Amino acid sequence: MENVATHHDWKVCFSELAPGLVLFARQWVHSVADAEDVVQEAFVRFWRRNHSIHNRALLYAAVRSAAFDLIRRDQRRARREAEAFENTERTTEPEFFHEDDSQRELAEALRRIPSEQREVLVMKIWNDLSFSEIGQALEISQNTAASRYRYGLAALKRTLQPQ
């Protein structure tokens, strides 16, 4: 009966991480449906390989990899996504609940910062990953992850400061 508990653990783990994972995946795909497909594929792949449920760096790396797989799978989509990725500051829209105008403004500002900085911010702020985990997931050093985070926050601050 151990497997029952394990299966339940995976379900709980997924329901807790899903919003952050979908937000993370949306950096590479436009629609929520595509992002959900990516997360589902990555999660099932991760689970089937018997990885530790606590290895979040690997899980996020799997989501990233699944997003790139999805892009590669369809050439037409690949072109579209590649263009989107190049212009990601303009077009990628993380999904947030906006309570007021200041939050809407902040979400807008987040879209405008460079994608490599936004990627780290999304993993740190909304997924609670450590810099070490972010470094593992993105295959960069811990210091680089921390620097990108700082640059991202600085860029946001500059954007939001009154002219």
Place this chain on the structure above:
Amino acid sequence: MSDDFSEIERELKKLQPSAASVEFLSRLEQTMLRTHQLPSAGVVKRRAGLRLKWLSLGLGCAAAAALFCLARLEVQTANPTIAPIALVSAIPRLESPAPLVADSRFVPAGLTQVVYHTRDEGLVFPANSPQPMRRLRRQGRETLQWRNPSTGASIRVSYDAEQVELLPVSGQ
């Protein structure tokens, strides 16, 4: 992080990503359930492991072939030199079929029942029952195993199983 950024961090943390839809969660659960029922579920062989296995298999075959050749050479060279000292007619030994039957006998060794999914299907009103019942449907996989005590060989059979249980509802 530096204090300069603490305010912007706080503001960012107030932004909440959209919650995952119920359909999405149930879709994933169904996918995991389907995947779990596949024979290879949970066991994805890695390429490195496969390569090692092929390598060891090849080495094993080569070693076996070498041993076989050596054994043949030894037999061929040894036979002419051995002079028969005495001709002993051995007593014919009758092999009883009983040990063979015993060797091929498998005894039940275990039953494993793994429930992957339990669904509460709500209340039902069976015709032959005075009270409503709650119907629980359990899906899982059962594995039966037999073992040959003399050789240590085992046979395992797995199949999907579904169980429906009706529980009387009390306190109505």
